[in-house]
Amino acid sequence: MLALLLVRHSTVVPVSAMIEELWNEDPPRSAVTVVQTYVLGIRKRMAEFLDVEQGEVADRYLRTWSKGYLFDARDCVLDVRDYQVMAEAARCAATVGDDRRAVELYTASEALWTGPPLLDVEAGNPLTAELTHLEQLRLVNQERRIEALLRLGGHREACPDLARLTAEQPLHERMQAYYMYALCRSGNGIERSRSITISPN
Structure with missing residues (x-):
């Protein structure tokens, strides 16, 4: 899921695309919740690595949009x-x-x-x-x-x-x-x- 966000950096990746990436055509009923949990996990790991608060990661790098997520790569070496x-x-x-x-x-x-x-x-x-x-x-x-x-x-x-x-x-x-x-x-x-x-x- 992180790889998909990075490859599509600076554009919104719909939750539906993340679900398809993880489970193809057979997602569990809890798929949306699991995606949200994975995003939180990514933010936590990034915050630990960068030594910043998770809120800063959410505001500056891995942002939440209405129907998906966006990885903002402007401040990254990508x-x-x-x-x-x-x-x-x-x-x-x-x-x-x-x-x-x-x-x-x-x-x-x-x-x-x-x-x-x-x-x-x-x-x-x-x-x-x-x-x-x-x-x-x-x-x-x-x-x-x-x-x-x-x-x-x-x-x-x-x-x-x-x-x-x-x-x-x-x-x-x-x-x-x-x-x-x-x-x-x-x-x-x-x-x-x-x-x-x-x-x-």
């Missing part, structure tokens, strides 16, 4: 939030033509990934959907980084990443095309590829 912020800044940089800065920001955001997210958490349906979204977002951002790097002429530098990404995503046609293009432009292809337009998204 990798998923930092990743999203840097990736969006990178996308904006590419949009205005600053590909070098875009590559730097995408690379910095990628460094926050140390493995599959929440590997030690048994995810229910809502959390599984969020993790799938994160993985897809990561793939899109990797593609955008490669595009910016290719626009800068970094064909040789892009090849190792493209080799890995095409192996991991064998059905990703655009990534396969970028790999062939990068190989040809770096002198590793049989012949030069045709012109490929790589526009910032």
Whole structure:
């Protein structure tokens, strides 16, 4: 439940989503009460860790809303939030033509990934959907980084990443095309590829 709150940070997570996360389609009659008890337990652990009152945790971090709870991450170090912020800044940089800065920001955001997210958490349906979204977002951002790097002429530098990404995503046609293009432009292809337009998204 805490993982779901963190992944959906700064947005209200309905109690109904928490119930589905914990019990899927077979919740007990006491599900709402149990969720409330779990939230109190999370607040207690956070208060002990931060050495503050539980009321401060409720006001500042894990807030109660009319039909759910919100984890406010503004005062926290949260990798998923930092990743999203840097990736969006990178996308904006590419949009205005600053590909070098875009590559730097995408690379910095990628460094926050140390493995599959929440590997030690048994995810229910809502959390599984969020993790799938994160993985897809990561793939899109990797593609955008490669595009910016290719626009800068970094064909040789892009090849190792493209080799890995095409192996991991064998059905990703655009990534396969970028790999062939990068190989040809770096002198590793049989012949030069045709012109490929790589526009910032």
